[in-house]
Amino acid sequence: MSENQTHPNAVDEALDKLLTYTFGQSREPLALIEKQVLASLGDRSKEAGLAEKLGQRLRTDASTDCKNFVCRQLGLLNQSGAIDSILGLLDHPETADHALFALERIDQPAVLEGLQKALETAPEKSRVGILLVLGKKKNPGSIPAISSYVQDKNPDCSEAAIRALGMIGGASACEELKKAEYARSPQIHRAWGNSLLQIAEGFRASGDQPHSTAILQPLLASEHPFGIRKAALLGLKNSDKKSFEDALAGILSEPDGKLKHLAQQMKDSSD
């Protein structure tokens, strides 16, 4: 055994100590386990062995800090074995954040299915996180589950659903966003606009300029905040010259304001 290798017994001892770990105690057992986790990455057999040992800790009455630490390591190990145990932690506020950290990183089909189901039963705070993680996974199959929260009475859920749809993108997500009550708050309004802008970018990147323009043009309306209107104008500039010039003319005929000032600069620089 080389100087840099860790004796197997030392790892098992650290795993035992982990069961009762609480913040404030020595971090050395955790550092040792994390070192083993990182060193195992790329060796599927070692990864699975460590994931199994760590996952067992979630099925005990181990300390909350232990379970949270285990979740972060399982996120790195990307194994499917402990997914059900992790999903179970979503019901508890003290473990839900770390459970989501793990589930966001674990790239296994069972996570997607589990999160979609958990949406129905999880506490509201966890639901916000679940919606965001589903968005980050960018699977269009999650759109129906996410969409039912776009109009949720909890503004945090509504905003999370709106953001998630923007991350996933595509025509279905766009249609769902059009139903949103975007003016509920300035924050939701910005999130909604950004999601549509993201989707328009996706269409443009795939060469579908008409769909991109169809999303961007309504975002120029004066009811929308400056940021959204500015981004919509730039989006048109990058994708649809004719629509951009029309939009520019319209904005230049508006009363003085930040967007008009910007439009004038754009016009001057293109003349």
Added chain:
Amino acid sequence: MKSFSLSRRSFLKVTAGATAASPFLLTPSGVANNPIPPPSERVTLGHIGVGGRGSEVQKGFQSLPAVQCVAACDPFQSRVIDRCEAINRFYAEQHSSANYQGCAGYRDFRDLLAREDIDGVVVATPDHWHVPIAIEAVKAGKDVYVEKPLGVSFEQDCALRDVVKRYGAVFQYGTQQRSGRNFRFACELVRNGLIGKLHTIHVWCVSGDQGGSMQPVPVPEGFDYDLWLGPAPYAPYTTDRCTPQGGYWNYDTSLGYIAGWGVHPLDIAQWGKGADQTGPVEFEGTGDIPTDGLYSTITSWETTFRYGDGVEVRYVSANRVRPLIEGYRGPHDHGTTFIGDKGWVSVDRSHLLADPPSLLETALGEDAILLYESENHCQNFIDSIRSRQETVSPIESAVRVDTISQLLNISIRLGRKIHWDPGAEKIIGDPDAERMLSRPMRCPWTL
């Protein structure tokens, strides 16, 4: 508006100027009768994060005549009060108006961003907040000056780049060495081939440290700890967690000095190499990571990375630099040296050295490659807000240099070489390392 629980008197003191005004107009009490630049020439700024570094940056902006600092924000109540009072005092003296109260104080950055009369935002928070706040600022239509380092993950860096481009925001990165004449000149010497063919770059910076109390203690009154943590995992408050060192050296909130300090000399390496739109192709190194105490970022390191054209960069922490540079220059706690087949040039904040020394007398002609000239990093940001032109430290170069620290951090933690495709911006053949390019954020915060 959310506010601290201040006494009525002090609350009024920090919020009297919070009245929203028309774009490019500023109408707080005490301003109207004073000789200040006309509204069309003034840029209004909000400062998010007004601790030690944030206050220094704020003072830099305050000294510019075309700027009006109108808001200060921090989860530490005392910092907000102190900064607002200092700003109000400054403008009161400048405009001979004893009752100037034009700077408003905020605890929550979202309240500051809701103000439509603020043109630009300066983000000088702890590292883990840089990108999330900058993204929300850009979405709110603001231009942004962001202290370094950029994000705590590569994913964060890319997300900020996406929104900066989407919203057409002016972005200035806090790599202020680009606004220093010596740094620019050193890079111009390299770019114009005056050291011959570049083959090696030495980069070094201040080391990190271990320690930090792990003993949970009550959160001080007047401090919104949950907001300070924001997207970082929840952890009990300790006396060392929210200090500058605690913010810089805890892996939950930072990558440590390998990114936060290292970005300065690395940025000059990228600039001189002409790599602002690309990056190296492989990374490897070793480093020390504390196994106990609060601090958990890499404290000292010795790394190598290479560009596709074969140029090799040795990047080490200052405590390991002596063997690298003692053959050609004296010690300093940071610096960048470019070595070519006809000479070298080395630059830090105190020295500009070269071999042959005559290189430093070089007069670059009109046909030479001349780099973006900025003499004042803050002024450059303001000028760019007005002209809508790119700053000296734009988002693309910021992302590219930050990527180097991100990949070295992953390489050291995994203990293996990372191969990188700078065109596709992907790690090659290592899905486990690829997964470490992102970091989950605590709900409800997201990118």
